Each structure stands twice: as C-alpha cells, then as structure tokens.
Amino acid sequence: MYKLYMAGLLWLANGLTVYTYAQTELSGSITDKRTGERLIGVPVFFAVLQKGAVTDTNGVYRITDLPPGMQTAEVRFIGYRTQKRPVRLVEGFPVVADFALIAEAEQLQELVVTGVTRATLIRQNPVPVVAITRQSIERTASTNIIDVLVRNTPGLNAVKTGPNISKPFIRGLGYNRVLTLYDGVRQEGQQWGDEHGVEVDGYGVDKAEVIKGPASLMYGSDALAGVVSLLPAQPQDTDGKLKGSVLAEYQSNNRLLAHSVGVKSGGSRWAWNFRESYRVATNYQNPVDGWVYNTGFRENTLTALVGYTTQKGYSRLGATLYNNQQGIPDGSRDSLTRQFTQQVTEADNATQRPTVAPSALTSYAVTPIHQHIQHYRVYTTNRYQLGEGELDVLLAFQQSIRREYNHPTQPTQPGLHVRLNTLNYGLRYNFPDWRNLAIAIGVNGMAQANLNKDATNFPIPDYTLFDIGEFVFLKWQANQLTLSGGLRYDTRTLRGTDFSVRTDPQTGFDQRATLPAVAGDRLQFPALRQSFTGLSASLGATYELSGQVSVKANMARGYRAPNITEIAANGLDPGAHVVYIGNRNFRPEFSLQQDLGVTGTFQDINLNLSVFNNFIQDYISLAQVVDDRGVPVISDQGNRTFQYRQSSAQLYGIEAVLALHPAAWKGFTLDNSIALIYAYNRGKQFADAGINGEYLPFIPPLRVTSSLTQNLMVRSKVLTDLFVKADVEINGSQNRYLALYNTETPTPGYTLVGLGLGGQIRYAERASPLRVLIQVNNLFDVAYQSNLSRLKYFEYYQQSSTGYSGIYSMGRNICLKLTIPF
Secondary structure, three states: OHHHHHHHHHHHHHHHHHHHHHOOOEEEEEEEOOOOOEOOOOEEEEOOOOEEEEOOOOOEEEEOOOOOEEEEEEEOOOOEOOEEEEEEEOOOOOEEOOEEEOEOOOOOOOEEOOOOOOOEEHHHOOOOEEEEOHHHHHOOOOOOHHHHHHHOOOOEEEEEOOOOOEEEEEOOEOHHHEEEEEOOEEOOOOOOOOOOOOOOOHHHEEEEEEEEOOOHHHHOOOOOOEEEEEEEOOOOOOOOOOEEEEEEEEEOOOOEEEEEEEEEEEOOOEEEEEEEEEEEEOOOEEOOOEEOOOOOEEEEEEEEEEEEEEOOEEEEEEEEEEEEEEEOOOOOEOOOOOOEEOOOOOOOOHHHOOEOOHHHHOOOOOOOOEEEEEEEEEEEEEEEEEOOEEEEEEEEEEEEEEEEEOOOOOOOOOOEEEEEEEEEEEEEEEOOOEOOEEEEEEEEEEEEEEEEOOOOOOOOOOEEEEEEEEEEEEEEEEOOEEEEEEEEEEEEEEEEOOEEEEEOOOOOOEEEOOOOOOOOOEEEEOOEEEEEEEEEEEEEEEEEOOOOEEEEEEEEEEEEOOOHHHHHOEEEEOOOOEEEEOOOOOOOEEEEEEEEEEEEEOOOEEEEEEEEEEEEEEEEEEEEOEOOOOOEOEOOOOOEEEEEEEEEEEEEEEEEEEEEOOOOOOOEEEEEEEEEEEEEEOOHHHOOOHHHOOEOOOOOOOEEEEEEEEEEOOOOOOEEEEEEEEEEEEEOOEOOOOOHHHOOOOEOOEEEEEEEEEEEEOOOOOOOOEEEEEEEEOOOOOOOOOOOEHHHHOOOOOOOOOOOOOOOOOOOEEEEEEEEEO
16 A cells, blocks of 8 residues: 555656656746836746736736747837847746847847848847837827837938828838838838828838848848838737727828727737728928828728737748729819819819819818729738747738729719739748858748730730749847848749720720720730849847947848839829839849948937948939920920930948936936938939939938937826927928939938827726827928928919929828827
8 A cells, every 4th residue: 555655656756757848938027228227017928828917916927827938028118228138938947038029219239120130139140230129110290100110210312292192212222122021021012103102001010120131142133222111019818818000190281080909819829900090181281382182092901810829839821901092193273373273174274283182181081183002912921830849830912902083073983993912922041050050041022913904095014923932041249249131032024915006986085905905906005025123132240348339230232123114104193193114134133232330228318320322333213204395295284304324323421329327317308310312323325414313313411310309207196107208300401412314303411300209108006097099290390302202393383473393291290199008
C-alpha cells in the first residue's frame, strides 16, 4: 500500500512538473525613463499571441501561459512612445522584462516594420524612416489622412486638388515613385492621375510609417522615392467582450460632417474588428475666391479584419470597401466679377458660361460634373514559424473602378470609365539568426488587367501587366554596429492589343470601336508589347556611438518601370483637364541615392539630422505642349496638353528635427523641423538654363515647422489628459520652378498658424472617457497657394480684375472631433 501511495505521489508530482514545465511566464515593471516613477495601468501586449496584461498599482505586470520561443512584446501608453521588444520565452522558466517608457517627444526607440524583414528600432535602421503614432494621428485634424501625415513628417509633402485629394510626395518625388501600402498590401488604383487621393479610410489608420528613399529592394518598382505605409488596428483579445468607439467630426470651412463607428471582439484564438465611416462636405472657401465651386465630396468606407492566432503564428483576413463621389473643379469664372461659372452645354467656351447660383456653392449635393471612385480589396496576411525561422505569405485582390462624368447634357454618361483588377502576392522566409546575421529571401509582385468600359474619352489603353521580383535581405548586428543590405531583380511585362475608337452617330461622342471595323475607325492605341527589368541594391550601416547618439549611412539603387500613361497615354483625362501624350521608347528609371544621418536622444532634447543626394537616370517628367508661337495648347474647355519626356535628374537636400522636452518643465514639448530640397534636370541642353528647363517641376520649397504642446496638470476627476498646442508652418517662396512651356509659375511664400485644445472627459465612473479635440487651422485666414496645388493653375484669363490668378487654398478651418469609446 505504501508503495502504491508513493507511486501515486510520484505520478502526481511528475504530472505537476510537466504541467508547470509547460507554463511560461513573463513579468516585469514599467517605469518612466526620466523620473523612474512606476506607471500604473500600462498594457503589455503580444500581438501575434493576442495575450496581454496591465500593470497594477505597483507598476508590475504578469502574463502567464505563454508559448516558448521568440515573441515581440508591445507597450502602449498615452503620453509615451510605443515600445516594442523581442523577448525570448523559455519553457518552464519565468522571464523578467522591464520597460522604461520614453516621453512622446523621443521617437528613436520606435519600432518599425515597413521595409525590413523583422521589426527594427528606428535608431538601428540605416534607412531613414519616420513613425507616426496613433496619438499623433488622433491629435491632428485635417481633411484627409495624407495631409495628417504631412503635418507630422518632415520631407513629406502632397500634390493637392482640393481638400480631399492629396497624393504623397517624398523628397520631391511622387505619383508612381511613391508606393502606398495598406496593412502591407500595395495600394493599386489609377495612381497616374492627379485628381484623386488614396482610397482608404483615414479613421481606420492606427499608425503609419514613412520610408524616405529608395525602397525598391523590398517592394520593386514604384518605391523609387519611398513608401507610405498605413497600418490599421489589428484584431485583439478582448476576453470575448464587445468593445469599440464612435467618432464624430465637424469642420467649419467646408462644413464637413463625418462619423466613424468601430467595434471589436476576440479571444485567445479568434478576434475581429469592423469599422464603418462616412464623410460629406460642401465646397471649401478662402478669402480670395469665396466658395470654390465643385470641390465638395461624399465618401463612405467599410473595413473588416478577422484574425486567428496559434502558438506558431497567425493568419489575418481583411476586406475593405471605398466609395467616393468627388466634384471636379475647373476654375471657370466670370472675367469681371470673378464669380465661378459652370458648364451647361457640350463643347462650350469656358469664358461664356453662366455663373453658379449661391445655393449651389453651399450645397452638399454632388454636381453632374464629378468623379466616382470605388475601390474593393480582399487580402490575407500570414506569419508562422517554420522550423526555426518564419514564413510570411501575402495574397490580395483589388478592384479599382474610376468614372469621371464631364457631360452636363448627359450626366449619366461617363467621360472616363476604367476598371483595374490587381492580384498581389508575396512569399518571404526569415531564416533563424546565425552568428548575429539575419537573412531573408522572398518573391513578390502582382498581375493586373485594365479595361476601358462605356466612356467617351480614352486616355490609356486596355492592358495586362505581370510583375515579379526576387530578393535577398541581410542584417548583421553586434554591439553598437548594424549592417544591412541586399539585392533584388525585377521583371515587368505589359501587353495590349490594338484599340480603335469611332464617333457614335447618335450622341456625337467617341466610343470604343468593335469588330467588324467600319469606315471612320481611328486607331487610338497600337498594340502594346513592352518588357522592363531592373536590379535594385542597398547597403547601409548604423553605429551607436553611445546610448544617446547614432550615426547612419545608406546607399541604394532604386528601380522604376514607366507607368501606363508615360508609355502609352493618348487622350483627355476629364478629371485632370489634361490631354496626356506618352512615349513608347521610354527606359526604366534608375536612381542612386546616398543618405547620411545623425540621431540623438538626451534628457532634455532630441535631434535628427539627415542629408541626401539622389541621382536619377532617365527621369520622366511632364512638359506642357505649345504651338509654333510658343503659346500653350489649350482647348475651349480649358484642357491643357502635356507630353512626357526623359532625361537625367538630381535631387539633394537636408532635413533636421529638433525636439525640446525639458525634464524640469513637465508636460512641455517643442518640436521643430526643417526640410529643403534642390532638384535639377541634368540634361546637357538645360545646363545653366535656370527656370527655362534646369529646374524640375513640382518641387516643394523650404518648409519650417514648429509645434508647441503643453500637457495641463488639472486636479479633476472629470477632465484628464488635457493639452494645448500651437503650430506654425513656414513655406518659403519657390522661385526654382519650370517656366519652360509655361509649365509652372513662381509661388510666393506663406506662413500658417494653428491652435489646438484636447483632452478626455470622464462622464461616468466605470465608462471609458470621451476624447475631445478642438483645432483651428490657418488661424489668421491667410490667402495662399501651394506650389504643389493643381488648383493654382485653373485659370482662363491672362489678366484678373482682382489681381489674383488661379484658385487659392483653404482658409480658416475650425475642426471639432469627438471620440466616444465603449
């Protein structure tokens, strides 16, 4: 009996030992790095495992039942920079990981995931990257998500066509040279156009990352200038509870009304989130033009994401729907009163149109002259341990439908109607680290098919595209030195058949010609058969001189294949009011960029200084077409004609960030930045030509920003996390412009001032507090034109009765944003 008893105890002890051995625990404390103060209520979270905990009254957290292996712990807390750290969990042994959080102004500890194989600290990454946190996004009110990022990122600008249309420019390069990612999937629409923005829900963007410089190594063509990565909130473990928030926003200038409802729920395995957003706005206004006709919009979006997590990794399945109806401004107006006019007949003279009724200027209704953009996306991202390494798999399908209505007598007939289907794919394997060396290999690319549908204008042909790129990426890290680099080879093929048009005898409009051919058919686009290849490479180093100072150097060769308009365009884009003419003899662009940088994080100050030099071979740009007398070719409807050309180019500049956050002045930060770019056409025929061809078009001028924020320590149980801020943005004059063929004109400098007040209101003891933001942009109602605004050139007369030419940007705008968590 004794033997049986002892055997039972041994069996039970062995079982308990096995059970205990299977448990892995992580614990530690979280403090303020400057003061050493323990922080209460700070969440520590494993995104892949969907598990986490919150620090107790002693600033200590404890997470149990964790699988062994290398995992990434994430710590987020209001007023502090998000911190992520790889943690090796050892089976059967408790692991201790303490976190010292850094004040909001200090960003060098931020972890980034874009353009690298594994999450990497900014201070260790040789490539210039800026991380924009959720708090920065929430504390910035603007009319679209790209403008929000521009306000928080030196070196990032936007070409604009009104409040809701912004296309990102990085260090003077944009359009298909900047790749936009949404949750890791490259955004594919008709990016070649000026007149529509990025098709995403700005309210659903949790954070963002901007790579400044060639990122072709990881993404292939279209990342020549860099990457703007928009990252939505991921599904989380909520213990099965339904959580969410309701957001409401109002903006006074264009009377924008918006709401966004997000809900989420999940457990240790399955989790999901869903968001619905809607925005509607009238025309915007400024002190020169009054209400700017046909700049209103109506936008609604749906976003859903489902995640499944195991001990070996995760799978995500996402879907988005974007639907936007946007007015198409053309700037036509009465020559004497400067009141805006509207087109009411076909092929009219833009200088003889009737004026717009006052009620139409302030109406939320979408006018007959508008564009309708729809974008649908279904995608899956997956990461699983495979052996000792990790396998990443991405697959996505997108459909972009773009209609532009420019026939006032037949408002249901689109002038442009194109549909673009895109299949994205990606496969990457991260080998286990070996002697401080991380290696990743992969392949990614896309297959596309573009189709012209029922339309009357055909600026681009039908085509199919197949893109594939193979890459290898290496990172070696030891002590204070980090080395990274790699190689990539891309292949892109374009195919298309003959495309002819004919005149519809009933409407008089052009239509697509179908077989059999008839007399009068015109060949709009000859058959397309083009192939492009490119080799990309990158090599960089970061050396940490101390715990506070790092120096960086990076050299990269970027690649970009010409896009479809640059190659084959031949017709009017109604929304841009531009006739594009392409060139089928174009070669790919190749860039060689060098970056040098110094970063420092100290108790009272942060700094970041970087200089860059970028030489682009076979740079493609637009120039306006003129007649024999040198006069620009412009139709009665105000449509200008532009033709693409190719030569060498050079861009170089400097960016600096200085953030002051004195420890003795609690809650105070002063963020300052400066960005300056010089850009030249290096073609021999333009040497020393100045504005007559030497300067590249659409280059941002000197830009200086200062943002002062003061957190208010109020002894109140109702009002918490209060802050006030003041922003100043100084834009220098741009006198280095492309005057050749009247492509550009000089732009005077201007200064904009903004004020903001925000905080939380606790209305019930157990309820989450409301978040409120009141912000005034362009406080002094300054009349200004950005040199990157297309509306600046919407002018029909050589002289103006008021002395003002073109359309001016938005005037004073009071923004109110309210978020109600539940």
